[in-house]
Amino acid sequence: MTAPATLGTDQARARLDELTVIDVRTPGEYASGHLPGALNIPLDQLRRALPEIRHAAERGEVLVVCASGARSENACKLLAEQGVTAATLAGGTGAWAAGGHELHQPAACDTRAGWSMERQVRFTAGTLVLVGLVLGLLVHPAFQFLSAAVAGGLVFSALTNTCGMAVLLGKLPHNRPRRADLDTALAALRSR
Known part of the structure; x- marks a missing residue:
């Protein structure tokens, strides 16, 4: 095709x-x-x-x-x-x-979210990486795998030109239109 x-x-x-x-x-x-x-x-x-x-x-x-x-x-x-x-x-x-x-x-189609989807993805990814690093230093080193998983997801997203995190965030109530x-x-x- x-x-x-x-x-x-x-x-x-x-x-x-x-x-x-x-x-x-x-x-x-x-x-x-x-x-x-x-x-x-x-x-x-x-x-x-x-x-x-x-x-x-x-x-x-x-x-x-x-x-x-x-x-x-x-x-x-x-x-x-x-x-x-x-x-x-x-x-x-x-x-x-x-x-x-x-x-x-x-x-009429406005969502309750004030941020664009791209901004939400960057915020969520950054937060997860930071939490993984901090918990990895303060609680247990295994929490660093959270940061590694997010990094891997970002690389996969860039290579495939898709974004699984955006799909998941799009399902949250604040990202759904009112009707x-x-x-x-x-x-x-x-x-x-």
């Missing part, structure tokens, strides 16, 4: 009003900032939304986005297996923001 088509951030920005943008991140990540007009259909809900996405793809081009481009590429491959052509945003919302483009944060909006996103896709 060939790699999905990729749009750069400037290309996507210039054509944003022509594209159906689907954000496959978790609702908490989506609420922390997404492309204007993007609909949130988390990757684990993509199969449920296939009829609506197929309908949108028949009417115009679909752009799938995530934080870095890894999940959106997986989503494009899943869609391609079902006969739906979609492009992915190179570098995801991280590249979009780094390019100086606006991220939308609607109050689910999948039905609203599906209705919006039907109306396009």
Whole structure:
């Protein structure tokens, strides 16, 4: 299977009003900032939304986005297996923001978390490493394995361009939006 088509951030920005943008991140990540007009259909809900996405793809081009481009590429491959052509945003919302483009944060979908997912991951990883080191010095050297495990997880995360800690943190109550909006996103896709 060939790699999905990729749009750069400037290309996507210039054509944003022509594209159906689907954000496959978790609702908490989506609420922390997404492309204007993007609909949130988390990757684990993509199969449920296939009829609506197929309908949108028949009417115009679909752009799938995530934080870095890894999940959106997986989503494009899943869609391609079902006969739906979609492009992915190179570098995801991280590249979009780094390019100086606006991220939308609607109050209606806001999470209770005040920090971005990336900031939460850095804080949690740093805290676990520090706790492992301090307990390893003061209580028992075996606690240093906690620091080693976090370091190994960070290396694995960098090599695979995934983040298990973000997935776990996304499941915490403070990272969940106050209301689910999948039905609203599906209705919006039907109306396009």
